[in-house]
Amino acid sequence: MRFLYLALPIFAALGASAKQNPTESGHTFPSSVIEFSGNFQQPQPPLLKTEFQTSFIQHKWNANLSHIQTGYIYFSPSQNLVRVDEAYKGDLATSIFDYTNTTADGLVDNTLTSFGKYPAQQPTVWRGYVQSNYPLFTEDILTAGDAVFGGLVRRTHVEGLVASWNIMYASIPVTVFVDGCGVMVGYDYFSPGLRTRVTTEFFNTVVGPVEV
Numbered sequence: 240m241r242f243l244y245l246a247l248p249i250f251a252a253l254g255a256s257a258k259q260n261p262t263e264s265g266h267t268f269p270s271s272v273i274e275f276s277g278n279f280q281q282p283q284p285p286l287l288k289t290e291f292q293t294s295f296i297q298h299k300w301n302a303n304l305s306h307i308q309t310g311y312i313y314f315s316p317s318q319n320l321v322r323v324d325e326a327y328k329g330d331l332a333t334s335i336f337d338y339t340n341t342t343a344d345g346l347v348d349n350t351l352t353s354f355g356k357y358p359a360q361q362p363t364v365w366r367g368y369v370q371s372n373y374p375l376f377t378e379d380i381l382t383a384g385d386a387v388f389g390g391l392v393r394r395t396h397v398e399g400l401v402a403s404w405n406i407m408y409a410s411i412p413v414t415v416f417v418d419g420c421g422v423m424v425g426y427d428y429f430s431p432g433l434r435t436r437v438t439t440e441f442f443n444t445v446v447g448p449v450e451v
């Protein structure tokens with residue numbers, strides 16, 4: 240009995256905090272966006288929060304390769320830079336994409352500093368134009384791109400449902416996953432030219448100004 244008296248206020252407190260500000264977690268959506276619901280209406284695409292840092296996991300594959308990497312990314316549209324710190328099979332690397340320096344066909348200036356296997360050797364630095372797997376999205380990429388709502392889905396590394404949005408990014412079909420607060424939790428794309436599939440998931444995301 241004594242236990243019950245102590246335990247009840249704790250449960251009551253948990254219930255209260257779970258009900259507070261349901262949108263604050265970014266996982267709450269109205270019934271009008273549920274597929275096959277009678278009052279479905281495609282929602283307006285949201286503006287995205289594009290300046291953030293996040294843990295990520297990415298898998299890229301095609302007929303000849305399968306590349307899975309994990310690490311930490313800084314997206315800074317205010318500086319036109321993306322920095323990707325990645326680990327892959329004992330290799331550590333930092334990759335900077337400078338979106339102020341791009342080619343007409345969409346290649347991006349990339350500086351890749353690789354620290355090699357442990358114990359650390361001299362880092363090697365490579366620089367050149369590449370097709371980036373880490374697009375620097377603008378806030379209005381979904382509204383300006385006339386994004387089509389792709390339904391609510393679950394992703395592996397975030398809790399609850401997120402909205403999926405389909406756009407063409409240059410000539411590449413991209414699905415962007417966004418929580419109810421406009422925070423991107425990942426993106427998938429298929430590159431028709433290179434016959435390549437890439438899926439990227441974000442978690443441990445912190446929105447706000449970043450130092451690249």
Ligand SMILES: *[C@@H]1O[C@H](CO)[C@@H](O)[C@H](O)[C@H]1NC(C)=O
Pocket residue numbers: 301302303433434435
């Ligand atoms: C895979 O490798 C073969 C043989 O080198 C090549 O002809 C083909 O274009 C490659 N496919 C892709 C998607 O890179």
Ligand SMILES: *[C@@H]1O[C@H](CO)[C@@H](O)[C@H](O)[C@H]1NC(C)=O
Pocket residue numbers: 340347348349366367368
């Ligand atoms: C632009 O990027 C290319 C490819 O990485 C590089 O060679 C060139 O020096 C860069 N230009 C400027 C002005 O930074």
